[in-house]
């Protein structure tokens with residue numbers, strides 16, 4: 043068996059400010075609502091892919107361990123490679139190595155960076171494209187790559203740009219659109235991720251998405267999403283954290299209220315996450331520190347503040363939570379693609 047050069051994709055996680063929650067159609071990955079996120083700089087999935095000449099199956103390894111097709115990650119990952127191969131009309135099998143710079147499956151958007159990186163590395167290996175520009179010239183624009191990645195995990199489509207990205211659905215035209223709202227240079231927001239659990243969640247977000255429609259809070263949420271989106275975009279444009287922050291918190295709590303009031307009910311928050319949220323609010327009242335939380339599908343809390351306030355936030359966290367692990371991150375530049383020399 044011979045192998046081609048490895049194509050290495052580095053794709054960031056993104057933290058949703060306006061959450062993608064609920065699907066209108068699973069088969070086409072049609073989200074129930076528009077969403078908006080910030081791409082991160084440090085929380086990244088790195089995936090290398092190369093063509094295995096003469097092989098009869100793909101080989102995916104995660105952090106050095108071979109992933110079985112039948113495992114929960116394996117089912118989704120191999121199915122996504124099968125889907126991509128069909129879309130690209132190739133029968134070549136790939137060897138894929140992937141790893142995350144952060145804990146997996148606990149609300150730090152590993153599926154966004156993971157499926158983004160798997161898509162980018164696989165397409166680059168099949169096309170033998172050494173950069174994003176080369177891919178674009180071959181017709182694989184970021185929009186096309188994002189649409190392919192979305193079929194593996196919805197939120198991954200927002201990870202194909204740096205800065206601030208919106209994923210829109212247009213019911214009248216039947217189209218989905220990714221909009222690069224602002225680059226990372228527009229506003230240097232930081233994300234400090236307080237880790238209350240690094241273990242994989244028991245209910246996957248893909249499963250919990252499907253239950254959203256059973257919550258009595260879901261339809262009212264959808265009715266108000268457009269207005270919230272507009273307010274968030276205005277706050278981002280004006281770099282106004284006093285306007286954005288309360289929207290972030292309300293949006294995260296609203297999504298968790300939908301999850302908790304669905305049938306079956308899913309609660310991703312732990313008592314530690316709740317007490318951290320109330321600590322953060324008290325800290326803000328007491329010191330005026332402009333730091334606001336958001337939460338994805340997990341117990342870990344993302345604290346958003348301006349980069350200049352991040353070290354003050356960290357010293358306050360260390361004073362009150364000396365044992366707490368946290369990830370220090372900020373807005374990033376988006377994906378990278380490189381070819382590794384042997």
Ligand code: DP6
Pocket residue numbers: 057058060061062063071077151153154194195196197198247248249251338339
């Ligand atoms: C809470 O993208 O993980 O992070 O499309 O089923 O893979 P699938 O779901 P996924 O959902 C992410 C949900 C969220 C909010 C968000 O990122 O917008």
